[in-house]
Amino acid sequence: MGSRWTWRLVALPGVVWLSVFFLLAFYVVLAVAFGNQDTLSQPVPHWNPLDWNVGYVLDTLKNFWHGGPFLKVSLRTVEFVAIAVALSLLIGYPVAYFAARHAGRWKGAILLALIVPLWINYLMRMLAWINLLAPDGIGSDVLHGLGIEKLFLTLGLLDEPGGWLNGQPTTVILALVYGYIPFFILPLFVAIDRIDRRHIEAARDLGASARSAFFRVTLPLSLPGILAGCVLIALPMFGDYYTADLVSASTQTNMIGNQIDELMRQGSEKVTGAALTLFLSLFLLGLMFYYLRTTRRAGTTAQTT
Amino acid sequence: MSWLRNPWGRPRFLMLITGGYILWSVVPVLLAIAFAFNNGRSRTTWQGFSTRWFTGETGSVLHDSALRDALGHTLLLAVICVAVATPLGVALALGLQRWRGRGSGTVNTLMLLPLVTPEIVMGVALLLLFLRLFGGIGLGTDAQAIGQVTFTLSYVVVIVRGRLVSIGPEYEEAAADLGAPRRDQFSRVMLPLLAPAIVASAAVAFAISIDDFVVTQYLSSDASTTTVSMLLYSSARGAPTPALNAIATVNLVITLATLTFAYLVYRRFAGREEATSIATLEV
Secondary structure (H helix, E strand, C coil), rough: CCCHHHHHHHHHHHEEEEEHHHHHHHHHHHHHHHCCECCCCEEECCCHHCCCCHHHHHHHHHHHCCCCCCHHHHHHHHHCCCCCCCCHHHHHHHHHHHHHHHCHHHHHHHHHHHHHHHHCHHHHEEEEEEECCCCCCCCHHHHHHHCHHHHHHHHCCCEEEEEEECCHHHHHHHHHHHHHHHHHHHHHHHHHHCCCCCCCCHHHCCCHHHHHHHHHHHHHHHHHHHHHHHHHHHHHHHHHCCCCCCCCCCCHHHHHHHHHHHHHCCCCCCCCCHHHHHHHHHHHHHHHHHHHHHHHHHHHHHHHH | CHHHHHCCCCCCCHHHHHHHHHHHHHHHHHHHHHHHEEEECCCCCCCCCCCCCHHCCCCCCCHHHHHHHHHHHHHHHHHHHHHHHHHHHHHHHHHHCCCCCCHHHHHHHHHHHHHHHCCCHHHHHHHHHHHHCCCCCCCHHHHHHHHHHHHHHHHHHHHHHHHHHHHHHHHHHHHHHHHHHHHHHHHHHHHHHHHHHHHHHHHHHHHHHCCCHHHHHHCCCCHHHHHHHHHHHHHCCCCCCCEEEEEEEHHHHHHHHHHHHHHHHHHHHCCHHHHHHHCCCCC
């Protein structure tokens, strides 16, 4: 029905928009990274790839190669993100599992409680913790009273009593977990909720204990949901700068996002900033396409069943 | 202590974790809201109930020009963003759904990419675009609105296309079989069926725009383009008054009210299951 061009025409405005403000914008990053800068250290893009100047990209690479600050910040970022994702999995899986399987008549209410944080402004949620963890804040008092502060001090996870907001890697990692875990739990909840109960019943009928039915049926079947959730929260964490800025306010906990932000927005080294953005994008490209591929496959199977 | 030996069999252990998680995720925000009503300058010590930080004569959301303007600018951007992203996204969803063959896969990937691109990458790209290529537009309100449209567009497409899939082609085919002209097939059959998804996607775009931080910050120019999120970022660590909690609370109420409205509309017309999948931002 209709000419084959009609629907392409309908899609055209959106396609043009994305081409200009997404694809072309990304080309500008390339042109700036492979460009030059003027005497006021403002970027001078080189639009023609034949004129590209590799100087700034090479300098950025050398910074990594010789173990400069970029390498240090990148390794710290990978460390923070890895720990934060692992903690999210550790906390998030039991919650998603309980909500999907054992919540019973509370399922709706629990789902609502899991959804609401997703829609609360991220910065407001950080503001809440800044209020709590201030030296005279309620959270600091509670952590002190419960002996958690002492435990963290003993373990070396905290430098000084009441110093939660003074450049502590522990606080940054926990803030990342707090900030992004709702985005991990919900897709995982959906994945576990969709597992056909008959698979587990079959395993139990065939003599599997509850424990081995979980480890040999439920867990493998929820693995795609786990991986998708991990990627979904790792991507924004890798580009995060505001969490560390807000709960640490120290360069000691700088992540790669902070480094880019300092070069791009605060400082006047936009060319190096563009080069670093390029490296970050290349590093994350694999994760991005992995996520798109798995979710699309999930979408097509949902349609056919 | 049977749950210790077999924690998965009996859910008490899981219940404890889930309960703890929900408290941990909700209580800090509730406390932040409570302190918006503090009758004093402290954000850590309770000094009695008052609405002075919302409507008081000095330093309140209503009367402090910096706070009021930030809230106004946030809402202005959200309105522009919805007005542009909704029609653009609905058209793209309709086009993509029926566009078979060459090019559709590429466009589909292009449409999904903004959903998985870290915001700082988009912020940097758009900043350089408006600084070096579109200097005529420059930084400020226009650039901020364009940036927000670029990534809310994908959410609109995903929501509308989800609805298109669940409607299926039957209704349109029936209308065609009964002799309806093509214009009527769309305006009298498809559009009413799509309406709840359009309303829901507009609401989601509104909420995402209001809570956006990175792209909006990167494309801002002077103080007049400050939004609530930017204000929270720049003054959370200073020594602000509970007015900051108050403006965050107003922001929260607007977002949640918009989404509740969209959820109810969608549930009324498309059923609970689909409405929940929108609220969970399933992409």
